[in-house]
Amino acid sequence: MDKNFGGVIPEKPALPAVFRDLEDLVLQSGWTKGLERSVVDHVLGSMHERYVPTGGFVAQSGAPVQDWIGVISGLAKMSVTTSDGRLSTLIGAPPGTWFGEGSLIKSEARRYDVVALRPTRIALMPARIFEWLRETSIPFNHYLQHLLNERLAQFVGLLKSQRLQGTDERVAHCLATLFDSPLFQEPYFLEVNQEEVGLLANVSRQRANLALKRLEELSLIRVEFGGLVVLDMAGLKSFGREPS
DNA sequence: ACATTAAATTCGA
DNA sequence: TCGAATTTAATGT
Secondary structure: OOOOOOOOOOOOOOOOOOOOOHHHHHOOOOHHHHHHHHHHEEEEEEEEEEEEEEOEEOOOOOOOOOOEEEEEEEEEEEEEEOOOOOOOEEEEEEEOOOOOOHHHHHOOOOOEEEEEEEEEEEEEEEEEHHHHHHOOHHHHHHHHHHHHHHHHHHHHHHHHHHOOOOOOHHHHHHHHHHOOOOOOOEEEEEEHHHHHHHHHOOHHHHHHHHHHHHHHOOOOEEEEEEEEEOOOOHHHHHHOOOOO
């Protein structure tokens, strides 16, 4: 039974754009730029896809690394657990993220837990194919350099915001770095509850709530039940550092 | 920590 | 299969 509220339709937030399947992800990823179509097809043929339910492991710390991993849809978090404590720092992996190349290059065991925050589909590229691309493709190597550089910048930025900015700024910064993907067009909904935001930004849930409301005041986001809508990603990114 | 509200699930017809 | 009742999860203060 649907009701008509005088033509006023409650607006549904747009869902984030997400990759359709493995092939869609690969074809749209930066590293296929400059690769021969035949090479891409060969690589595609070697890859497979895996579904990970909420709370499931995408990758486990200590496990041998067999694949380079890309996120097709859903959302995962990478967490580093300290040897003794349960204190873990978190990094988000939205669709389009590729990770694990560090351990692949050094051929060591995984150093992070990667856990699905919601039902997630991942793409797996076997280590041998990854190696083969590194050995034979300059464009692929250029992409890896770009990726590593980006990640370094992300870490530096994170460290900076943790050290010399207030809580609201940290929360804004975390949201921006974790969920900034060129695929996402504002406004888009993020299914992340306030407790998780707190974990990501290293603040209590209560404080995260205050920070989110503040960001809502500024029309950068809209707070909803069980998540939030990003209205202005650029604003989130620059929040807390006006002067150049 | 507590009160409130949204959503999900169960239950009875 | 519908909707009211109950339980669970998330929010706001």
